[in-house]
Amino acid sequence: MTPSSMKQWSVTGTDKGFDGLEFVGASVPKVGENEVLVKLHAASLNYRDLIIPLGKYPFPANFPVVAASDGSGEIVEVGSKVTKWNKGDKVTTLFNQGHQFGPVNFSMMGTGLGGAVDGTLRQYGVFNETGLVRSPKNLSHVEASTLSCAALTSWNALYGLKPLKPGQTVLVQGTGGVSIFGLQFAKAAGATVIATTSSKEKCETLKKLGADHVINYKEDANWGETAKKLTTNGAGVDHVIEIGGAGTLEQSLKAIKFEGVINIIGFVGGAKTDTSLLHCLFHICTARGVYVGSREQMEDMVTAIEANDIHPVVDKEVFDFAKAKDAYEYMWAQKHFGKVAIKIE
Secondary structure, X not given: OOOOEEEEEEEOOOXXXXXXXXXXXXXXXXOOOOEEEEEEEEXXXXXXXXXXXXXXXXXXXXXXXXOOOEEEEEEEEEOXXXXXXXXXXXXXXXXXXXXXXXXXXXXXXXXXXXXXEOOOOEXXXXXXXXXXXXXXXXXXXXXXXXXXXXXXXXXXXXHOOOOOOOOOEEEXXXXXXXXXXXXXXXXXXOOEEEEEEOOHHHHHHHHHOOOOEEEEOOOXXXXXXXXXXXXXXXXXXXXXXXXXXXXXXXXXXXXXXXXXXXEEOOOOOOOOOOOOOHHHHHXXXXXXXXXOOOHHHHHHHHHHHHHOOOOOOEXXXXXXXXXXHHHHHHHHOOOOOOEEEEEOO
């Protein structure tokens, strides 16, 4: 039987940093006629979740808000008019609840879990039936909880504008969630993957995951030119998963092929850059901002994950629900490899 009360992690504001995360009690929400109640079993963190309480997130956020966008669980109650789901179905959250198909618009951006509306770091959550996607059959709850933001963003980057083709080349940066998913999806598509990292240990892990070439950017300041030389006839890479911003954009431009796409996803190296939009003309390429993706894209992604038996890379340190704030600190300190997950009991 569903309890009447639960625990949740709420972001109370941006003036206290991670101390603005509070572990509080709350009532289990009631189900409307088009909604379902999900018993959440796991959640995972993204860079976005870290910068919301730090006041660095550039998109809509309302406080207090239940933290985190990514979660998976099991449906325990369905509304009277729900047609998509049944009790017992295993589901994963859609990042922007309003982004069902087609291009994203401003109103859809106001439906982001863990920012604009209550997220997944809670024991139970009510969602519209269209705000969830079937969890892949080959994944555990912890693995499925990593798909909502990083995985879907990578999928949209590779398939949303100019779909990746077998034999093409993808450049991924670092070992965060978006980049690792980009590597896995690209290899499943028959593409060549060039990865960058800063350590020999991570270099070996990237190779085990299927990277064809790995460049240590601390040892090679001109890694963009090096990446270009590794491509067929030195033409350049077809897609870049660009997450560094000011720290990497110049090199991404050096690596890109004529008519290639630089998918701009993050700015972990800073947001202020000397690189101009005119450089897209000079390099005959497209620079595209990617803001996660739609339910339609996520359903396609789930099908691909099952067909290729792709398993997300989850960091060895999986945190207990009561210690979620420690997970934020751990990820902020960049101690992780892959996705940082939290089990919800």
